[in-house]
Amino acid sequence: MAEDLIPNKRIFKDPVHDYVEYDPWICSFIDTPHFQRLRYVKQLGLSYHVYPGASHNRFEHCLGVGHLARMMTQHLQKIQPSLGITDDHIRCVELAGLCHDLGHGPWSHVWDGHFIPKALPNHPKWSHEQASEMMFDDMVKKYSLEISPEDVETVKALISGRKERCKLGTTMPFLFEIVANDVNGIDVDKFDYIARDSHFVGEKRNIATARLIHSARVIDGQICYDIKDSNTVYELFSTRFSLHKNIYNHKTTRAIEYMMMDVLLIAQKHMKFAEYIDVPEKYLHLTDELFHRIHMTESDELAPARNIIDRIQTRDLYRQVDYKIIDWDDKEFCQAQITPGSIVHAAKHANLPGVEENLVAELTVDHVIVDVSKMHYGRGVDNPIYQVKFYSKHNPNVCRRAESGDVSLLMPEKFCELLLRVYTKEERFIGLVQAAYRHVLRSFPMPGGTAETATIVPTPPATEAPSTPTALTSALGLGVPQSRTSRPFGRTPSFSDNQFTTLPPNCQSRSPTRMTSRSSKRTREASVELDIDNPPPIRKSMRLASASGLTK
Secondary structure (H helix, E strand, O other): OOOOOOOOOEEEEEOOOEEEEEOHHHHHHHOOHHHHHHHHOEOOHHHHHOOOOOOOEHHHHHHHHHHHHHHHHHHHHHHOHHHOOOHHHHHHHHHHHHHOOOOOOOOOHHHHHHHHHHHOOOOOOOOHHHHHHHHHHHHHHHHOOOOOHHHHHHHHHHHHOOHHHOOHHHHOHHHHHOOOOOOOOOOHHHHHHHHHHHHHHOOOOOOOHHHHHHHOEEEOOEEEEEHHHHHHHHHHHHHHHHHHHHHHOOHHHHHHHHHHHHHHHHHHHHHOHHHHHHOHHHHOOOOOOHHHHHHOOOOHHHHHHHHHHHHHHOOOOOEEEEEEEEOHHHHHHHHHHOOHHHHHHHHHHOOOOOOOHHHHHHOOHHHEEEEEEEEEOOOOOOOHHHHOEEEEOOEEEEEEEOOHHHHOOOOOOOOEEEEEEEEEOOHHHHHHHHHHHHHHHHOOEOOOOOEOOOOOOOOOOOOOOOOOOOOOOOOOOOOOOOOOOOOOOOOOHHHOOOOOOOOOOOOOOOOHHHHHHHHHHHHHHHHHHHHHHOOOOOOHHHHHHHHOOOOO
16 A cells, blocks of 8 residues: 655745745755855845835745746646646746846846946946856756756746747747746746735735736747736736836935945945856855945945945935936937036036035036936837737637727826936035036927027037037037937927926025934934933923823
8 A cells, every 4th residue: 555645845935925835856956055145135126225124035036936937837737738838848947937036146136237337348248147047057067956958958048038049949939938028028027026026015016916827828829818817917017117116216226226336336446346247156155245245344445435335324325306207209318418417517507596606616427317217017118918919718719919998998198208317426416406407408499499598508618528418509508419210309398397396506405304303303312411411490380280181
């Protein structure tokens, strides 16, 4: 008589997916320093300095993605046996989901999207996906993990989402839409991070990812969804947009990211850690702990970096001066004309009323940051729902794209925009930088072809900062490109003053909340000192009122 066996699986208690199971083979990859390193890389990077609950790491996110990847593949195997999905295919997709973020550097996208391009401008284009493949190869080799060379190539191709990299991409292209979907953006990576990030920042969002997994069906080599779930698909994209705009690109998070960028660029000159991106045994030790490694240094060369870290920890942050939502069609114009150079040039040459002249003399390009963030639903200018194919239960083997009338008529007119923010690194320049930035905006032409401002900014001298836009022969302030590929430019409300952020040109003060808190603190300290050293006499009327319960 055969004995009953206890399943030999390890169970992880996950706050998002409840209980997550992994078999011993998968656990052999989890139990390596390469994967355990992800415990020390925050999923939301420096957002943790703004959202105290956002302390989750890439480690648990990868556990969740591997779990969902297995669920999706097993579902397709069960409902469509004709697809020929084997248990080996499931293991490869599961492993790809588990290891897809192995290559994320410190603070995730701050490292690979911003720091590395500046620190290594001559280095071939690098991404964390490439680093994930590097770390996966090194992990397999160093620990002699049980996986065939063919499956190694398959897993790396699944991580990249590029079908052409292995034979499976020809026979089963739909498997490449599970972990990293380049067709329409719907993948289990997005399922997990939307649910997980929402949970940990305290946003109560409920995207029915389990329903989408069970709705999935392969038709014509592509994963499609039941038309009944079209609204859920749309909510997935709209929630992604909301998270990017309100959480990932929070104004304070962006300020701290720019501060950390300055820290890394200063430290890189002496510590040379950017060169580790191609050396797996060194990349293994690049985590968010780099923050403390820099802070604990004692060399004079790193003193400026330590000072910025001190500012982060004492909440003396770079300050947002102004912001505006800019039309996507004005993207190239905005990035070319609204620059630190153009703002500083306006401050020094436009005779701005009410500004402090001593600050004008001290202001440099290094004091100003212009941050332009691209906000969209995940598919650029397109409505993402139109890139997804759907089926109906009445005809489950035929798919087509949905029209707006099949989903909802309450959709945005546009699916992308630019979020323009201007920061100053020193708060004393806040009023001056805003006045100069707004002068730049008023120098743009109105729809009638003239500039609103009467002050003409002269042509910058040859010694001006390289980022200063070149003045044009049209004598329109800072100038407008001679031709535009998108549409004729007219000064739209996007380039008007933001009435909610207006400050006096000579403003140098902190935010009202910080001023109030400091003032209250000083008042409390003075009060405590007075009570201890020279307590005032208590009037008889006050004692009687207290005794009778008239005071609280």
